[in-house]
Amino acid sequence: MPRVAVLMADSGGGHRSAAISLVEALEGAAHGLFVNLLDEYAPFPFNRLSGLYGPLVNRAPRLYHAIYQASASRRRIAFLEAAAYPWVQSRIAAALAAEQPDLVISVHPIQNSIPLRSLRSAGSRAPFITVVTDPVTPPAAWFCPGVDLCVVATDAARRVALAAGMDPARVEVIGLPVRRAFAAVRGRPKPAARAALGLAPERPLVLLTGGGAGIGRLPNLARTIARRLAQAQIPAQMVIIAGHNQPLQQHLQAEPWPLPVTVLGFVDAMADWLSAADLLITKAGPGTLAEAACVGVPVLVTGFIPGQETGNVTWVESSGMGLFADQPEQAAALVAEWFTPGNPTLARLAAHAAAAAQPAAAERIVRAALDLLADRPTL
Ligand code: UDP
Secondary structure, three states: OOEEEEEOOOOOOHHHHHHHHHHHHHOOOOEEEEEOHHHHOOOOOHHHHHHHHHHHHHHOHHHHHHHHHHOOOHHHHHHHHHHHHHHHHHHHHHHHHHHOOOEEEEOOOOOOHHHHHHHHHOOOOOOEEEEOOOOOOOOHHHOOOOOOEEEEOOHHHHHHHHHOOOOHHHEEEOOOOOOHHHHHOOOOOHHHHHHHOOOOOOOOEEEEEOOOOOOOOHHHHHHHHHHHHHHOOOOOEEEEEOOOOHHHHHHHHOOOOOOOEEEEOOOOOHHHHHHOOOEEEEEOOHHHHHHHHHHOOOEEEEEOOOOOOHHHHHHHHHHOOEEEOOOHHHHHHHHHHHOOOOOOHHHHHHHHHHHHOOOOHHHHHHHHHHHHHHHOOOO
């Protein structure tokens, strides 16, 4: 079986989730290998970038946005990559040589040009594919003209790719890959899903998350929503997922809540928690939004990382699967209105969410990748 290196990193949670979905879809046809060049092989300071991502976006969003804008053109990215190449090349080349991939799929914006150049310098003809996990407004860093195929999720992202100089023949719109557990829980009755998680089966569930890094103003938001639901005497319950943000988890666990609230750290079984929820409240993380669509859960977006997540808000609203409300009071008013018995909004949003889902995206991407390999055997 061919060896397929899936290049990912732990900046946020979305790249790892995308990598898992592709490795799952490769099962039976290829050996899928998780390769985290950035965190595990690149030298200092590059190996610290992923760890800085959460704190930077959370605590210094303006600084993050300034860095984002400073690197927003393909020309500047190419300059940075050329400057970094001599510094990182030997370790990246050694890591790739150890894996001996027949095919490479990158799901990370800064693991394209340098690994591709390293592979080609070492004589490898392995097809190289980028799967862009920002579905609407992807940063220029994603687009490396030398890749064999660049998969994007929407026509809007394709336009960004072409504006960044990509060859139109090598940019394909397929979708955002989602782990198979999310398709598996579609249509599961919510009371049973809640009971399986130890939650009150008949109490409607509001699920709050801030992505893999627990980003956003979750405490104030959660407090305001809980207070409003309690005041309106709506017998709901809340689950708050703080991801890898342990201080946030501890902070939330110490809060007195006016209704049943479960606070969790990073959960592996996100599909189970989503399938139990009547509403997801989140920042505009692409993986989380695609998963909610897959499970048919409406979304209230309360924040976004300026730049790569800006377009995701439009995507949610235009698909009809949810709304955007960045003020806690405004979000809480909407939640209380939607959970008022007899209000039809959540059912309508849920239907639109299910219609926006692309549960087979990972399989389709893998098929396109393996077709490329079949056209250019390297074994
Ligand atoms: N996630 C998870 N467990 C958690 C929190 C998040 O599995 O406790 C996953 C979530 O299901 C999604 C990813 O982490 O697949 C978050 O990706 P997204 O693109 O939404 O945001 P990011 O964290 O990359 O900013």
